[in-house]
Amino acid sequence: MSRASARERMGALLLIVPLLAFLAVFFLWPLWTMVRASVVDNTVSRVLPRTAAAIVSWDGQGLPPAQVHKALIEDLRQAEDQQALGETVRRLNSAVSGFRTLLTRTTNAVRDETNSGAIDLGDLDRRWKEPRFWLALREAVPPYTDRNLLAAVDMKRDAGGAIVSEDPGASANRLIMFRTFLVAAIVTLACATIGLPYAMLAAAVTGWKRTVLLLAVLVPLWTSLLVRTTAWFVLLQNEGLINGALQVLGITDGPLPLIFNRVGVVIAMTHVLLPFMVLPIYSVLLSVPRNLMQAAASMGAGPLRAFWRVLLPLSLPGLMSGSLLVYMVAIGYYITPALVGGANDQMISSVIAFYALGTANWGLAGALGVILLLVTMILYFIYGRLSKSPQLLGA
Amino acid sequence: MQPFIQFESVSKSFGSMTVIDSLDLTIHKGEFLSLLGPSGSGKTTILMMLAGFERPTRGTITLDGMRIDQLPPHRREMGVVFQNYALFPHMTVAENVAFPLEMKRLPRHEIARKVARALDMVRLGSLKNRRPSQLSGGQQQRVALTRALVFEPRVILMDEPLGALDKQLREHMQLEIRELHKRLGLTIVFVTHDQSEALTMSDRIAVFNAGKIEQIDSPHAIYDTPRTRFVAQFIGETNLIEADVVNVQNGHATIALGADLAAKVRSGPELQAGQKALFSLRPERMRLGAEPAGDNSLGMTITDCIYHGDHMRVQLARGNFTFTARCERLAGDWTVGTQVVVSFDPRDCTVLTS
Structure with missing residues (x-):
């Protein structure tokens, strides 16, 4: 490579530095933090670093060797950060109850100036002679954990370390995840049902008619979320336009429940996500020569058969990428289910928000986020493969 | 059929x-x-x-x-x-x-x-x-x-x-x-x-x-x-000249192409003396020579020669009257300015009256 082209390349690279910096600070770094939060567990090892280092050499049989005892005493003497210590106590107590009193007592004892000589923990408190406390400690010190990831799918490790399901009723993450995928699937199906004929129509007409059709589908994207949602309140509520019209026409006797339930969520989400379905199909159809349908007709294919054999297969790549796009966006939806859905329509994003903002359980929020990210990435990979498949359109 | x-x-x-x-x-x-x-x-x-x-x-x-x-x-x-x-x-x-x-x-x-x-x-x-x-x-x-x-x-x-x-x-x-x-x-x-x-x-x-x-x-x-004029112009190349029918007899007509130029053409029943007409002659139906030959021979001057590989295109003029001819080759000493005789068969001419 000549020096000039190398310099050119450097120049090009410099131009995208702001973008890269932006992505790194506002996308990659938070993402990394979230992924880390889901697997990092340094509450204990931060406060008890020497114990953490020493206890790994213990095989878990009987009681740990003396240097572990010594390290723990040293750690408790040195622990300055009362808040961190408190978190450690809480974390250990949740594993084995009784740890709170044990640690408080031990801490007080080792910090007592009068006990400056050698201290035997077993003499200080009988519980230090029980292996389960030491085992819990050993369990808690590794800096990485799969606890959150397991909890995200309603699983945990039992006392022996085997992965088991959480007790039924203890957590609803699996249910909510299933619900998320189901709602997204229903929305995708609804978008495909409306979007395919719509895109075909938009591709078939020309001039101002096409502009109007495309605008109609794009306007929801450009409208403020709150305005859109308020509009749905007006339309869908019991005294709303739709229910009013249905009753005036005598189709229903009483109001249909259309809002604060699954129906409302699906309607509102379909409305917003329709462009993601229409536009890919539309762009695929634009590349289909108009006279293919004429050719099919000249060879004896009636309109229905020509559609089935020619137009539909040709719009499939657009339909596939549109569906994946809608599905990917739908599984991450948060505000719309929160506003027009009921208690049983909250999707996984709401749960993530609950853990992150409500209970400050960043580990679990991160773990749920990681699962959502994984699903999206797999779908994105499929989308990437489909959208550049040369076989389907023969481009 | x-x-x-x-x-x-x-x-x-x-x-x-x-x-x-x-x-x-x-x-x-x-x-x-x-x-x-x-x-x-x-x-x-x-x-x-x-x-x-x-x-x-x-x-x-x-x-x-x-x-x-x-x-x-x-x-x-x-x-x-x-x-x-x-x-x-x-x-x-x-x-x-x-x-x-x-x-x-x-x-x-x-x-x-x-x-x-x-x-x-x-x-x-x-x-x-x-x-x-x-x-x-x-x-x-x-x-x-x-x-x-x-x-x-x-x-x-x-x-x-x-x-x-x-x-x-x-x-x-x-x-x-x-x-x-x-x-x-x-x-x-x-x-x-x-x-x-x-x-x-x-x-x-x-x-x-x-x-x-x-x-x-x-x-x-x-x-x-x-x-029609459109067909004559659209299909192939032709020399189209506004002309007058001078007289018609025995299936032939004499056409005045200019002040001192006349051509003898084959005539259908539609031609009448005194009529305005359009004279059409394909470039490849003209022969260029040194001596007059046949019914129609016009002395003209070569104003341009364009080489096309398999043929030559020759621009000819006489006064403000021009022709384009197409020939396979030219005699070696013919250059721009040479006087030649253009001759063509009455059967190769078309006269349109509409």
């Missing part, structure tokens, strides 16, 4: 624009008819109405005595070859060719047999599992042709099918289509704006201009005895 397809006072308007104005056209069974004209002359509209993609605003179209102008395209049994081929990109070559047979609901084994035979006929058997995008332009063209022929339609319609091919391939395909037409006895309606294509391939040519047929005749008649 019996009339096979008949257009009777067919008009077609798009909005306020009339594209075809009260057109009558008869197409015979088994003939190769070219619709030739500049773009916008209405020739493609005729084809679209025949295929059923457009409906006439007024008038009737019959095929074999049956009215077809209100029939939807899929019930007309016409094979159409489009300029862009319109092959189905999601199907293989064999699937494309099988499509019209499947629409006819033929048994599977019969479809397979017909597809194989048709593809072998155009030497595409080895490519049957390729997709259209994997074929060259010429191969795609042959697939489109095969697909239009395979279901034995009553008429084959071709809309500038060779327009996208390069010159050599186009000439090769012209021969191939001509050969298929002769061998299978097909009725072909062929739209083109390329006059040489129309001249080499057709049994008859209909020359279109502004929604009307200017002349419909054999290629020979179209070229040698154009009946």
Whole structure:
């Protein structure tokens, strides 16, 4: 490579530095933090670093060797950060109850100036002679954990370390995840049902008619979320336009429940996500020569058969990428289910928000986020493969 | 030959624009008819109405005595070859060719047999599992042709099918289509704006201009005895000169081309002395020599010579009167400024009176 082209390349690279910096600070770094939060567990090892280092050499049989005892005493003497210590106590107590009193007592004892000589923990408190406390400690010190990831799918490790399901009723993450995928699937199906004929129509007409059709589908994207949602309140509520019209026409006797339930969520989400379905199909159809349908007709294919054999297969790549796009966006939806859905329509994003903002359980929020990210990435990979498949359109 | 397809006072308007104005056209069974004209002359509209993609605003179209102008395209049994081929990109070559047979609901084994035979006929058997995008332009063209022929339609319609091919391939395909037409006895309606294509391939040519047929005749008649100024100018190259008919006798007329120039031409019954007329003479029908020869000999001066490889184009002048002649070679010592004698046969001249 000549020096000039190398310099050119450097120049090009410099131009995208702001973008890269932006992505790194506002996308990659938070993402990394979230992924880390889901697997990092340094509450204990931060406060008890020497114990953490020493206890790994213990095989878990009987009681740990003396240097572990010594390290723990040293750690408790040195622990300055009362808040961190408190978190450690809480974390250990949740594993084995009784740890709170044990640690408080031990801490007080080792910090007592009068006990400056050698201290035997077993003499200080009988519980230090029980292996389960030491085992819990050993369990808690590794800096990485799969606890959150397991909890995200309603699983945990039992006392022996085997992965088991959480007790039924203890957590609803699996249910909510299933619900998320189901709602997204229903929305995708609804978008495909409306979007395919719509895109075909938009591709078939020309001039101002096409502009109007495309605008109609794009306007929801450009409208403020709150305005859109308020509009749905007006339309869908019991005294709303739709229910009013249905009753005036005598189709229903009483109001249909259309809002604060699954129906409302699906309607509102379909409305917003329709462009993601229409536009890919539309762009695929634009590349289909108009006279293919004429050719099919000249060879004896009636309109229905020509559609089935020619137009539909040709719009499939657009339909596939549109569906994946809608599905990917739908599984991450948060505000719309929160506003027009009921208690049983909250999707996984709401749960993530609950853990992150409500209970400050960043580990679990991160773990749920990681699962959502994984699903999206797999779908994105499929989308990437489909959208550049040369076989389907023969481009 | 019996009339096979008949257009009777067919008009077609798009909005306020009339594209075809009260057109009558008869197409015979088994003939190769070219619709030739500049773009916008209405020739493609005729084809679209025949295929059923457009409906006439007024008038009737019959095929074999049956009215077809209100029939939807899929019930007309016409094979159409489009300029862009319109092959189905999601199907293989064999699937494309099988499509019209499947629409006819033929048994599977019969479809397979017909597809194989048709593809072998155009030497595409080895490519049957390729997709259209994997074929060259010429191969795609042959697939489109095969697909239009395979279901034995009553008429084959071709809309500038060779327009996208390069010159050599186009000439090769012209021969191939001509050969298929002769061998299978097909009725072909062929739209083109390329006059040489129309001249080499057709049994008859209909020359279109502004929604009307200017002349419909054999290629020979179209070229040698154009009946209108448009046809004379559109087909081939010609020298057109405003002239006066001086006298008419014994099947010959004398035409005054200028103040001191006259030509003797063959005359039909329509010429009368004193008439204004348009004199047309093809460049290749002139002979350049040193001595006068035959009935018409004009002394002129060479003003320019253009070399074209297989022929020379010579500009000639006499006063403000000019001719373009085409000759295979010039005598070596003829250069710009040389005086020559231009001679031509009265039978090669055309006089238009309209």
